[in-house]
Amino acid sequence: MPLIDLPAFAADLLADFERLGTLRVDTPVIQPAEPFLDMAGEDLRRRIFMTESETGKSLCLRPEFTIPVCLRHIETATGTPQRYSYLGEIFRQRREGANEFYQAGIEDLGETDVAGADARAISDAITILAARLPGRHLKVTLGDQSVFEAVVAACGLPAGWQKRLIHAFGNSAQIDALLTRLSSPQPVAGLSPQIEALLASGDDATLIAHLDETMEATGYSTNASRSPKEIAARLKEKRALEKTALDGRTLGLLREFLSLSIPLAEAPAALFAFAAKSGLALDGALSRFDARVAALGNAGVDPGLLTYRAAFGRPLDYYTGLVFEIVIDGSSAVLAGGGRFDRLMTLLGARERIPAVGFALWLDRIEQALARDGEAAR
Numbered sequence: 514m515p516l517i518d519l520p521a522f523a524a525d526l527l528a529d530f531e532r533l534g535t536l537r538v539d540t541p542v543i544q545p546a547e548p549f550l551d552m553a554g555e556d557l558r559r560r561i562f563m564t565e566s567e568t569g570k571s572l573c574l575r576p577e578f579t580i581p582v583c584l585r586h587i588e589t590a591t592g593t594p595q596r597y598s599y600l601g602e603i604f605r606q607r608r609e610g611a612n613e614f615y616q617a618g619i620e621d622l623g624e625t626d627v628a629g630a631d632a633r634a635i636s637d638a639i640t641i642l643a644a645r646l647p648g649r650h651l652k653v654t655l656g657d658q659s660v661f662e663a664v665v666a667a668c669g670l671p672a673g674w675q676k677r678l679i680h681a682f683g684n685s686a687q688i689d690a691l692l693t694r695l696s697s698p699q700p701v702a703g704l705s706p707q708i709e710a711l712l713a714s715g716d717d718a719t720l721i722a723h724l725d726e727t728m729e730a731t732g733y734s735t736n737a738s739r740s741p742k743e744i745a746a747r748l749k750e751k752r753a754l755e756k757t758a759l760d761g762r763t764l765g766l767l768r769e770f771l772s773l774s775i776p777l778a779e780a781p782a783a784l785f786a787f788a789a790k791s792g793l794a795l796d797g798a799l800s801r802f803d804a805r806v807a808a809l810g811n812a813g814v815d816p817g818l819l820t821y822r823a824a825f826g827r828p829l830d831y832y833t834g835l836v837f838e839i840v841i842d843g844s845s846a847v848l849a850g851g852g853r854f855d856r857l858m859t860l861l862g863a864r865e866r867i868p869a870v871g872f873a874l875w876l877d878r879i880e881q882a883l884a885r886d887g888e889a890a891r
Contacts (some may be wrong), residue, residue: 517613520880522645526617529641535598535619540581546571548580552860556828560606574604579871582620587863593623610877620871630870631835632808638839638849638872645879650842653818655777656825658682659834663798664770668763683826692767695759712748721745766791770823777819781806831857846878
C-alpha cells in the first residue's frame with residue numbers, strides 16, 4: 514500500500530490523460546537496476562535506492578517511469594505509434610522533499626513527425642498544468658541537445674572531447690571547467706615509464722598484455738573494473754585529449770553559443786545568424802529546430818511562455834534532442850520536465866529505432882503550489 518496519499522487532483526489528471534488519447538500503464542515498483550545505472554545519468558544514479566535479489570541480481574526501487582515504460586513496451590511487443598500515460602510513486606533521494614513521491618506523465622513512442630510530437634508534448638504539459646493552476650503564469654525553458662552536439666562536432670573537436678562535452682551538457686559548471694581545460698590542456702601525469710613508452714610506441718597488443726600482467730600480479734579484479742583492453746583505450750584517449758588545445762576563436766564561438774538565452778520565437782533567426790557568422794555547418798540541426806518552433810505555433814502554444822537557452826539541459830543521459838522544463842513565474846520549483854530520447858529504445862533492446870518524446874509531472878510540487886494559492890486566497 515502507498516505510504517503517501519494521492520493528490521486530490523489525481524482523478525482530474527487521469528481524465529486529462531484519457532482525453533489526450535493515451536493508454537494508461539503501470540510498472541513494477543522493483544526494477545532491474547542495470548538500465549538506470551547505464552542510461553539514466555550520474556545525477557540520478559547517486560539517488561537510487563538499491564537492493565539485491567536472492568540470486569545476486571542488482572535491483573532498485575523505481576526512480577522514474579521513462580525507462581520502465583519503454584521496457585514494458587518492448588516486452589509486450591506493442592506496435593507504434595503509441596502514447597502511454599502513467600501515475601504512480603517513484604523513489605529517489607532528493608535534496609528537498611520526501612524520497613517517496615508521485616509522478617505522472619506521458620511517453621509518446623514511435624511518432625515519426627518529430628517536430629509535431631515535440632510540440633504536442635510541450636503543449637500537453639502546459640495545458641495540464643494550466644488546468645491545475647488557473648491564473649498562474651507559467652514559464653517554459655527549452656534546450657536542444659542535438660543543436661549543441663552539432664556545434665561541438667562542427668568545431669572539429671576530437672571524438673573524446675565531443676563525448677565529454679556532450680555528457681556535460683546542461684551542467685554549466687562542468688562545461689565551463691572543460692572549456693577551461695581546452696584553453697590550456699593539462700598533461701596526463703603519474704604513468705610509469707614503461708606505460709609511457711608503450712603508449713608512445715603505438716603497440717596496442719603489448720600495452721594490453723602489460724596491463725593484464727600487472728593487474729594479475731597485483732590481484733586487481735577485472736570483473737569489478739575495466740578490462741586491460743578498456744584501460745588501454747582510455748589511456749590512449751587521455752593522451753590524445755591532452756594534446757588538444759582549441760584556438761581562442763573556437764573557444765569564443767563555443768562560449769558565445771552557450772550564452773544564448775532568448776525568446777523562442779527569436780531563436781531560429783539567432784541560431785542561423787550564429788551559424789553564418791561562425792562558418793559552422795549546422796543546417797540539419799537548425800532546420801529541425803526551426804520545424805519544432807513552427808509546430809509549436811501550429812499547436813497554438815503561447816510564444817510568450819517559451820524561452821530558448823542554448824546551455825539548458827536536463828540531468829538524464831538518454832536525451833537526444835529537445836529538453837524542456839516548466840515552472841511558475843517567480844519560482845524555481847520544476848513542475849514538469851521532459852524531452853526527446855530517440856536512442857533509448859534500441860539501447861533497451863528494441864529491434865528497430867523508435868523515436869520517442871515525453872514529459873513527467875511532479876505532483877507534490879503542483880500540490881504545494883495549490884496549497885500556496887489556497888493560503889493566499891484566505
